[in-house]
Amino acid sequence: MTDDDDHDARSPDRVGVLLDVDGTLLDTNYLHVVAWARALRQAGAAPVPMSVLHRAIGLGSEELVRRVLGDGLGAPGSDDVDADLVAAVTQGHTDFYAELREEVRAFPRAGDLVAELSRRGLTVVLATSGGQDDLDWMLPAVGAQDALDGVLTSSDVEAAKPSPDIFGRAAQAHDLQPSRCVAVGDTVWDVEAAGDAAVPCIGLTCGGSSREELLAAGAAAVYATPADLLEHLDDSPVGALLPGA
Known part of the structure; x- marks a missing residue:
């Protein structure tokens, strides 16, 4: 089966959220x-x-x-x-x-955001530039491990960010169309990588990048923290993909 066939076989109804970890969910x-x-x-x-x-x-x-x-x-x-x-x-x-x-501490309500995305029926995948060995401490720090559908690390791709590989591979591994995914990250490199994978990206300023920097890099929307995104989820690019939106 070709890559195009794989793409066409993906369910158009499935919606995925691809979450960066450092600076997005964890204050690192x-x-x-x-x-x-x-x-x-x-x-x-x-x-x-x-x-x-x-x-x-x-x-x-x-x-x-x-x-x-x-x-x-x-x-x-x-x-x-x-x-x-x-x-x-x-x-x-x-x-x-x-x-x-x-x-290391998680940002307030980071785990609640992960859990809520899953509760709404979204496919929730962590896409981190960390290595496989980092998962032993990262996942407990984030919380809501049971709400995750998968985790990809730099060990799973040939090129790390700003290459689009990790977001593209995360979508592919879970049979998701990029147009039915939203990435969430905190750096211009996250926004650039997601854009090159044809995945719109929400930027969070809690990692230290400004709203202006993230928007200039191509972010679809910008929020302050995971808690801010959670509070405005229905009006965010994630909410726009939910059934009935």
Whole structure:
């Protein structure tokens, strides 16, 4: 069966919500900034302002290092950055972030949002740039694990965000048409990745990106937090896909 046949076989009635985790459901972005700053310093890399690191959060790890040390955030990561340095910084981030994980908290009502999406009959999938090993602590931190239909991590795709792979693969794995899905993320990289997968994206500002930045990147709508989205669910792009809308 061809990819087109797969697409045509998907039920037009199924609606999916593809949820980013870091900065969207869990208040982790600034912890990641600290971990990256420490990793760069430990590896002897050129200093990178924390404001630049924050803007890079949401990229895949190797791509993040190559961009902040290479040609900047406006262009794909530079291949001129030493591969051993990239590996050292990436491993350093993993180690330093592990020390900070006890500080991780879910945003208020993040689990309630997941549960409500499921209660309304939506297919709910987490699509995280984290690795498979992160699920052991991520899922309990988010809550409402029983409401999830699936989880995809960076381990399940060839290219991390801003590549559209993770959102495209999440839809495909659950027999969903992209036009019948909505992604929810907190960074311009989430919005870009979802758009390239033909999935409209709701932006949340709780990860530190502004409403203006998210809208400029192409977000279909912007809310402050998971609780804000939950309160306005019926009027959101998710509500527009619900039966009877």
